[in-house]
Amino acid sequence: MESLETDARGLSGLLDRAHAPLVAILPHNNDEYASAAQEAGADAIVIGVDKTESMFPGLFGSFDLQEDSINSILTTSSVPVGISIGDSRPLTPESWERIATKPFAFVNMYAHHMPPFVLNDPRTEKLLTIGAGYMVEQIKSLAEMDGVGALEAAIVTAQGKNHVFSVLDLSTLRMIAKLSGKPVLLRAQKRLEPDDIRTVTGQGLRGIIVDPSALEPGVEAYRAGIDNYSKHRRVLEPGT
Numbered sequence: 228m229e230s231l232e233t234d235a236r237g238l239s240g241l242l243d244r245a246h247a248p249l250v251a252i253l254p255h256n257n258d259e260y261a262s263a264a265q266e267a268g269a270d271a272i273v274i275g276v277d278k279t280e281s282m283f284p285g286l287f288g289s290f291d292l293q294e295d296s297i298n299s300i301l302t303t304s305s306v307p308v309g310i311s312i313g314d315s316r317p318l319t320p321e322s323w324e325r326i327a328t329k330p331f332a333f334v335n336m337y338a339h340h341m342p343p344f345v346l347n348d349p350r351t352e353k354l355l356t357i358g359a360g361y362m363v364e365q366i367k368s369l370a371e372m373d374g375v376g377a378l379e380a381a382i383v384t385a386q387g388k389n390h391v392f393s394v395l396d397l398s399t400l401r402m403i404a405k406l407s408g409k410p411v412l413l414r415a416q417k418r419l420e421p422d423d424i425r426t427v428t429g430q431g432l433r434g435i436i437v438d439p440s441a442l443e444p445g446v447e448a449y450r451a452g453i454d455n456y457s458k459h460r461r462v463l464e465p466g467t
Contacts, residue, residue: 238307241333248433248434249434250270250273256296263447263449264449269306272309273436274293274308277289277312311336312326327351333376334352346372356378357380378412381438382396383414404430411433415441417441424456437452
């Protein structure tokens with residue numbers, strides 16, 4: 228297995244691929260889900276800490292509480308591992324230092340949760356999340372900031388997560404991709420049909436991040452869901 232320290236395992240290496248990268252968020256920080264995602268074709272996986280969303284009960288705990296499980300995933304994973312940090316408690320410089328010294332490929336946070344000391348830390352690449360309600364001017368400004376490697380578009384409100392993927396969703400994603408000078412990945416918070424998956428990666432989006440709330444519960448259902456995304460993503464043209 229290649230070293231966790233190589234550039235190929237960072238966010239920039241993930242984006243420098245001939246196909247649309249597929250990133251799988253784990254619903255629980257354990258080896259079983261990590262293995263399922265990798266076996267199903269995920270190019271990277273994301274563990275989570277300090278979450279508040281009801282769909283992620285396995286990610287409510289702090290980094291300290293979940294460190295053993297996280298270390299196990301980092302040690303055994305054959306693909307890059309990112310960390311998504313929620314807002315159940317303020318992220319302090321001391322807590323960030325413990326995270327930043329681990330071999331994560333990138334850190335993922337909503338822009339309105341990320342402290343400047345995280346953005347300015349050169350040790351870890353940043354996948355910055357933009358949510359529903361962000362203004363056009365804010366999105367453009369965030370994409371221009373030094374330290375931002377890519378944007379994650381998580382544009383679905385809590386009330387809209389059970390709805391079908393719509394033309395309005397597609398239009399919003401196209402607008403974000405055109406505004407941003409950085410690569411944009413979609414967080415798939417709605418269930419996408421095979422044609423939707425191909426369409427999304429043909430509209431200026433660089434890849435897809437699968438939110439487990441859009442999949443059925445259970446390890447085998449999770450594996451099947453990631454496999455479905457992997458099979459139907461679009462191969463990118465050179466230079467896209």
